[in-house]
Amino acid sequence: MASRPPVHRARKRFGQNFLRDPGVISRIVRAIGPRPGDRLVEIGPGQGALTEPLLDAAGGHLEVIELDRDLIPGLRVQFFDKPGFIIHEGDALKVDFRALRGGGPALRVVGNLPYNISTPLIAHLLQAGDAVADMHFMLQKEVVERLAAAPGGPDWGRLSVMAQYHCRVDALFTVPPEAFVPRPKVESAIVRLTPHESLPHPALDEGLLFTLVREAFGQRRKTLRNNLKGRIDAAALEALGIDPGRRPQTLGVEEFVRIANHLAAAGKGEAS
Structure with a gap:
């Protein structure tokens, strides 16, 4: 049984809003569908609310990337009894996901992303090619709407084209502000990005x-x-x-x- 992490105050500079609603957490884990043997990577585990059920579903193996040094000791305490739990300390925007994959299975990347880095991080991950099997992210609802938009609508734009060139995009469900502490001022949503095995419309450049x-x-x-x-x-x-x-x-x-x-x-x- 994981230990309780120490109390941590959310930091604005990291865009932290910690997920607390057990029903939402369970629904996210079901949508991801982790299985033993998956190479699961969680970006921004925070205080481990999503981390624990992901670890259990994935057979005790999970890697996390955390930028906030003050959160890392709490995660080590919380999951001290999980030898398959690995922490990568640093900025996910600077992680070489091809190198992280190495010779193993393609990565399944998940995370409750801070709103201020969501678009550049998705762009960074899309450049990792076949190193990433799929991505499940909690994002600002309007970002998910732009990712999943269809041509001709008001949300269709650069982000839509970039994402849908590389991936199949599925907007899954919305998450209300009251599911978080502190409560954000906007609604959130879960999106699944599945890179195409072969690009349907490959660009020469x-x-x-x-x-x-x-x-x-x-x-x-x-x-x-x-x-x-x-x-x-x-x-x-x-x-x-x-x-x-x-x-x-x-x-x-x-x-x-x-x-x-x-x-x-x-x-x-x-x-x-």
Whole structure:
């Protein structure tokens, strides 16, 4: 039986909101579905509310990444009797997840992410490729809505394209503010990101693709003709079957890749 951790005051600079609701915790663990033999990695275990049931479900093996040094002694006390519990002290944004995987099974990454690092951390993990089997995160609800959005809606944007280029995105369920201490000012939601085994729409140059997407969404109210002026002209867009009068939020992943691949094949990857 894990010991009770010492009392810790949540720190604003780390964006800490500790999950407390047992029903929500159980629902998250069921959604993740950990099994013995999984290589499970929890980012930001905090005071271990999710850590303990994950450890139990995964057969006593779990690795955690924690930045707050003051929380680490409490985690060591709480899980002193779990030899399969491993702490990596540091910033998850700086972790090389390919190296962490090594020659073992692909990582299953989970976490209640601070709102201020959620987008850059997801971007960092997406660059880890086949080192990550799937990700389950608690995020600000509006971030989940952007990740899971469909083309044409108000939430569709750069983050949607980036995530859905790499992954299948499933918005699972919302979590109310009262499930946390301290109580955040926004609703949260659980999302599952499952990297594609093979990309459905592979880009010849991913850097060019995401530069193009950034430029296209630079001014959402303007058309592709205006936002991509200097990179591709209206005639070339029409030749690709894309109306230059469309706004960027109406294009799907495949259409952005189509434009980027045309530019890459034509040797027009450099910024104009």
